[in-house]
Amino acid sequence: MAFRAIEWLDDSDTLQLIDQKVLPQQVRYLELNTTAEIARAIHDMTVRGAPAIGVAAAFGILQAARSFADAPAEEMQSALQQADAVLRASRPTAVNLFWALDRMKAVWADATDPANLPAALHREALAIEEDDIAVNRAISAEALKILPQKVTFFHHCNTGSLATVDLGTALGIIRSAHEAGHEVFAYLDETRPRLQGAKLSSFELLEFGVPHAIVVDGASAHIMRTQDVDIAVVGCDRVAANGDVANKIGTYNLALAAADNDVPFYVAAPMSTIDFATPDGDAIEIEERDSAEVTEINGHAIAPPDAPAFNPAFDVTPNRLIAGIITEYGIARPPFTDSLAAMRTAQQNALKEDV
Incomplete structure (x- = not known):
């Protein structure tokens, strides 16, 4: 690296x-x-x-x-x-x-x-x-089991080596597929307002030689309808016990676009990101950040002076839009209340064996 x-x-x-x-x-x-x-x-x-x-x-x-x-x-x-x-x-x-x-x-x-x-x-x-x-490496290994040889991804925000210690979660899956010999192409949405997709995910994929294109956030539905996208994969900041997912703002929009175009929508989530104490997405606190992140880009104003802005940093994607949650213990599928609980049991059993 x-x-x-x-x-x-x-x-x-x-x-x-x-x-x-x-x-x-x-x-x-x-x-x-x-x-x-x-x-x-x-x-x-x-x-x-x-x-x-x-x-x-x-x-x-x-x-x-x-x-x-x-x-x-x-x-x-x-x-x-x-x-x-x-x-x-x-x-x-x-x-x-x-x-x-x-x-x-x-x-x-x-x-x-x-x-x-x-x-x-x-x-x-x-x-x-x-x-x-x-x-992270275990999550990629699980994901590789379901990917076709030729695979076009859609990815949101940045979930790679910059967001973790080494490989990454969702972007790590894309990189791992490329390194495993799959014919990979990835669409990276820019991810307003902080542009992590354009600035960070593209930086990583260029470093690792992964073919990709940056697109504006609003292009996701059009691209999924016209460009034969095989899978949308994102990371997450918190998964509720019922499988609702809090992630970077715009994830919910992407999941809706995927559902309307029959593109399976997957979430890469270490077990440490699954919060069994939180019953559903409505119970997740959503961070709100400075409005200047919306009205400025790199310190340069793009809106009228004193224009008001609302800047939630995350949104919650309902579990009904999610095809699977990829963890280090396998892929949880609906109904997530049951499958995530089974993942927790598998984790607990593995920890007991290590003691």
């Missing part, structure tokens, strides 16, 4: 991130030295993508622990509680953020020996990172 979106530099207690706000014009790396810096990077989308956000947050907790390595146990616990709260507040919709922080909290919450805690948190953060790599 020619770039690495997120990497822990252990010698300096530093999290190195590729600054996704300046891609593709610049490939610039930032070194973050505090939990507060990591939280800001998550909030302003220097680092983005649900899996990458979770990994970044885990290392943010590690940084806090190492900063207070010589402090009394009570002081370290207070510092970790504060770091946990700051990171949880950085973005509300991506469940991987809370999943990773919960894993780290399970290590630190009841610890009484501050001397050993940084090492234990280091092991857990690295495990979260390694799990992401393995899970």
Whole structure:
């Protein structure tokens, strides 16, 4: 891989991130030295993508622990509680953020020996990172089982190496199909308002030599009707227990276009993204972001001065529009309440075997 979106530099207690706000014009790396810096990077989308956000947050907790390595146990616990709260507040919709922080909290919450805690948190953060790599590869392996030799994809937002530690989820499937010898072509919608499809997904597919074309968001229905699209595949930030999916704004529109044109619509979702505590999509909090993201592009105004704008960052795609949810334990299909529960059982059994 020619770039690495997120990497822990252990010698300096530093999290190195590729600054996704300046891609593709610049490939610039930032070194973050505090939990507060990591939280800001998550909030302003220097680092983005649900899996990458979770990994970044885990290392943010590690940084806090190492900063207070010589402090009394009570002081370290207070510092970790504060770091946990700051990171949880950085973005509300991506469940991987809370999943990773919960894993780290399970290590630190009841610890009484501050001397050993940084090492234990280091092991857990690295495990979260390694799990992401393995899970992404397993998701691609499951997807390859259902793809034809010649396959045209439609993809939304960015779900590749920039959104994860290594391969990616939905974009990882496209890349894996290409590398496995499939005749691949991908349509990438630009993904307004932040243009992750045009800026980031195209950047990745160019790096890996995958044939593709950027299209405007409003072209999806026309392209599906006229260009023989075989499959639409997207990532997600949260899956409810009933299979409703929260993902980047515009996903719902794409799913409707796919349904009207008989294009199967799939979601790539690590089990860590499935929130069994959330019954359906109506219970998912939808982040609203600064209206300037809509009225400006790269700091240049495209709307009249003081024009009002509404900027929900995510939408919820109802489960009735989804053909399958591709996880590392197989492909869940309708009815999702049953199939996702079966995936959770498979995961729990696998974890028991590993113990």
